[in-house]
Amino acid sequence: MAEGVAGSVRPGGRTARTREAVMGALVEELSEHGYSGTSMERIATRAGVAKTTLYRRWGGVDQIVVELFTDATATAIPVPDTGSFEGDLRELTRSAVGLLLDPLARAIFDIVVGEAVHNPVARTALTQFFDRRVRGGAIVVERAVQRGEVPADTDPAEVIRQAGAPYFARIYVTGDPISLQDADRAASVTALAAREGLFPLQATSPAG
Amino acid sequence: MAEGVAGSVRPGGRTARTREAVMGALVEELSEHGYSGTSMERIATRAGVAKTTLYRRWGGVDQIVVELFTDATATAIPVPDTGSFEGDLRELTRSAVGLLLDPLARAIFDIVVGEAVHNPVARTALTQFFDRRVRGGAIVVERAVQRGEVPADTDPAEVIRQAGAPYFARIYVTGDPISLQDADRAASVTALAAREGLFPLQATSPAG
DNA sequence: TCACAAACGCAACTGGAGTTCTATTAATGG
DNA sequence: CCATTAATAGAACTCCAGTTGCGTTTGTGA
Numbered sequence: 001m002a003e004g005v006a007g008s009v010r011p012g013g014r015t016a017r018t019r020e021a022v023m024g025a026l027v028e029e030l031s032e033h034g035y036s037g038t039s040m041e042r043i044a045t046r047a048g049v050a051k052t053t054l055y056r057r058w059g060g061v062d063q064i065v066v067e068l069f070t071d072a073t074a075t076a077i078p079v080p081d082t083g084s085f086e087g088d089l090r091e092l093t094r095s096a097v098g099l100l101l102d103p104l105a106r107a108i109f110d111i112v113v114g115e116a117v118h119n120p121v122a123r124t125a126l127t128q129f130f131d132r133r134v135r136g137g138a139i140v141v142e143r144a145v146q147r148g149e150v151p152a153d154t155d156p157a158e159v160i161r162q163a164g165a166p167y168f169a170r171i172y173v174t175g176d177p178i179s180l181q182d183a184d185r186a187a188s189v190t191a192l193a194a195r196e197g198l199f200p201l202q203a204t205s206p207a208g
Numbered sequence: 209m210a211e212g213v214a215g216s217v218r219p220g221g222r223t224a225r226t227r228e229a230v231m232g233a234l235v236e237e238l239s240e241h242g243y244s245g246t247s248m249e250r251i252a253t254r255a256g257v258a259k260t261t262l263y264r265r266w267g268g269v270d271q272i273v274v275e276l277f278t279d280a281t282a283t284a285i286p287v288p289d290t291g292s293f294e295g296d297l298r299e300l301t302r303s304a305v306g307l308l309l310d311p312l313a314r315a316i317f318d319i320v321v322g323e324a325v326h327n328p329v330a331r332t333a334l335t336q337f338f339d340r341r342v343r344g345g346a347i348v349v350e351r352a353v354q355r356g357e358v359p360a361d362t363d364p365a366e367v368i369r370q371a372g373a374p375y376f377a378r379i380y381v382t383g384d385p386i387s388l389q390d391a392d393r394a395a396s397v398t399a400l401a402a403r404e405g406l407f408p409l410q411a412t413s414p415a416g
Numbered sequence: 417t418c419a420c421a422a423a424c425g426c427a428a429c430t431g432g433a434g435t436t437c438t439a440t441t442a443a444t445g446g
Numbered sequence: 447c448c449a450t451t452a453a454t455a456g457a458a459c460t461c462c463a464g465t466t467g468c469g470t471t472t473g474t475g476a
Contacts, residue, residue: 013473015423035326040463050425055464057423110325113381117322118243127383134382161384162397165377166370173321173376174342174369175335188406189370193397221443223453248433258455263434265453 021047022054023071026064031104035061035111065111066125072108073129079136085144086191089163092137093183097167100178113172134160141194151197158199163190229255230262231279234272239312243269243319270323274333277320280313281337287344293352294399297371300345301391305375308386321380342368349402359405366407371398 025047029038038061044051058064080091099105115122138156145152150159166186170176193199233255237246246269252259266272288299307313323330346364353360358367374394378384401407 014471015473018424051463052426052465053424060464114322114325116383117318117380123383126381130382158393161378161382162374164382165373168377168381169373170369172325172380173334174338174372175324175331176369185366185406189397189401192401192404192406196400198393198396198400222441223443226454259433260435260456261454268434 018047018049018053018057021049022064023068026061026068027104030065030107030111035107062111062115062119063121065108066115066122069108069112069129070125072105073132077133077136079139081140081143085140085147085149085194086187088140088143089191090184090187092140092160093163093167093187094180096133096164097178097180097183100167100171130164133164137163144194150194151200153201154194154197155199155201159190159194162193162199163187226255226257226261226265229257230272231276233257234269234276235312238273238315238319243315270319270327271329273316273319274323274330277316277337278333280316281340285341285344287347289348289351293348293355293357293402294395296348296351297399298392298395300348300368301371301375301395302388304341304372305386305388305391308375308379338372341372345371352402358402359408361409362402362405363407363409367398367402370401370407371395 022043025043026038029042029046033042040054040061041051043049043061043064044054054064058067077095080088080095082088082091100109112122112126116126117123134157137160141150141154141156141159144150145154145156163186166189167178167182170178170182230251233251234246237250237254241250248262248269249259251257251269251272252262262272266275285303288296288303290296290299308317320330320334324334325331342365345368349358349362349364349367352358353362353364371394374397375386375390378386378390
C-alpha cells in the first residue's frame with residue numbers, strides 16, 4: 001500500500017520516494033516539535049526535498065497531515081462479532097478509545113479535527129473516515145436487529161454515531177480526559193437506548 | 209456589562225472604548241471575511257486602532273476571539289424546571305442546539321473549538337464555559353434525584369456531558385448536520401440511561 | 417533506446433505578520 | 447486642577463512563510 005500518488009500522472013519512482021520521505025519527516029517533526037513547531041521548511045530540510053516541491057504538491061502543513069491521516073486510516077477495520085450487541089458495541093468503542101490513547105495517532109487526529117473546523121480538505125477527510133467507521137459499525141447493529149435484540153426500524157448509522165459521541169466530545173469540546181471507562185459507558189448507554197427503540201429510521205439520514 | 213478590562217490597571221475610558229471598537233470590528237470581519245480572512249491589520253484599521261495596541265493587549269486574532277467568546281458566554285444560563293427530568297434535559301439540549309444554529313454564535317464557537325485543540329488559552333476558555341454549563345445542568349439532575357426519577361448515586365456532571373455529546377460530536381467530529389431532533393434524542397437517550405443507573409458516581413470525576 | 421513532459425531543485429524575490437522605538441494622549445489619585 | 451504614568455499612535459524595521467522563474471532530473475510511453 002501507499003505506493004504512488006492517487007491523482008497523479010506520474011506516480012512511480014521519484015514521486016513516490018519524495019512522498020515517503022516527506023511523510024516520514026512529518027511524523028518525526030510532529031513528534032519532536034509538535035504541530036506549531038512544524039513548518040514547511042523544516043519538513044523540506046528533513047526530508048531532503050525542495051521547499052517548492054512541498055508547496056506545489058500540498059500547499060501547506062495541514063494538507064500533508066491530512067494526506068498522512070488518509071493514508072493511515074485507509075485500512076479497513078475488523079467488525080467485532082462477540083455474539084451480543086452490547087459486546088460488539090463495547091469492542092467498537094474500546095478500539096476507538098484505544099486509538100485515541102495512542103500519542104501519535106492522537107496528535108494526527110487532533111490536527112485533522114482542528115483543521116476540519118475551517119478547512120474543507122480536512123473536513124472531507126475526516127467525514128469520509130467516519131463514514132467508513134460508521135458503515136463498518138452498522139453491521140453490528142444489523143446483526144442485532146436480526147437477532148431481535150433491537151427493533152427492526154433501528155437506524156444503524158445513528159446508533160454508531162451515538163456510541164462514538166461521548167469520548168470525542170470529551171476530548172475536543174469539553175476538554176475532559178478519556179479512559180476505557182468512557183468506552184464502556186458509551187456502549188452501555190447506546191445499547192440500552194437502541195434496545196428501547198430510541199433510534200428509529202425515517203426522519204434522520206434521508207439518503208440511506 | 210463588559211465595561212473595562214479585568215486584569216488592567218487603568219480599565220476605564222479610552223481602554224474600554226478601544227476594547228469595544230476592537231470587538232465590534234472583529235465581529236464584522238468574521239461575518240464578512242471569515243476566520244482565515246481576518247487579520248490583525250484589518251481589525252486594527254476597522255476599529256480605528258493602532259496595530260501595536262492589538263498586539264500588546266492580545267497577541268493574535270485567536271486571543272481576541274477567545275475574549276469575545278468569554279464575554280459573550282459570561283451571562284448565566286437559566287436552569288429549566290419543567291417538572292420532569294426528561295423535560296428539563298430536553299430544554300437544556302434544545303437551548304444548546306438552538307445556540308449552535310445561530311450563524312454568528314456558531315462561527316465564534318467554531319473558532320474557539322478549532323483553536324482549543326492546540327491553543328491552551330482557547331482550551332481554558334472553552335473548558336471553563338462547559339464547566340459552568342455542566343454545573344448549571346447538574347441542578348436538573350439533582351432535582352431528579354430528589355424526585356426519585358434517577359438513582360441517588362447518579363453523577364450529575366456525567367449526565368450533562370452525555371446529553372451534550374451527540375450534537376457536538378456531529379458538528380466538530382463526524383461533520384454531520386444538526387437539528388432540534390438531535391437535541392430531543394440526546395435528551396431521551398440520556399434520561400433513559402440515567403434512570404437505569406448507568407451514571408454512578410465513584411470512578412469518574414474524582415474531584416467533585 | 418529516445419523524445420517528451422511531469423516532477424523536482426535552486427535561488428531570488430515578495431508580501432505581510434509581528435516587533436521595536438519614540439512621541440503623544442488621557443485615565444487616575446491626590 | 448495637576449502630576450504621574452498607563453495606554454495608545456505611528457513609522458520604520460525585521461523576518462520568514464509563501465511565490466516565481468527557470469534550469470535540471472527522471473518517469474513514462476512509443
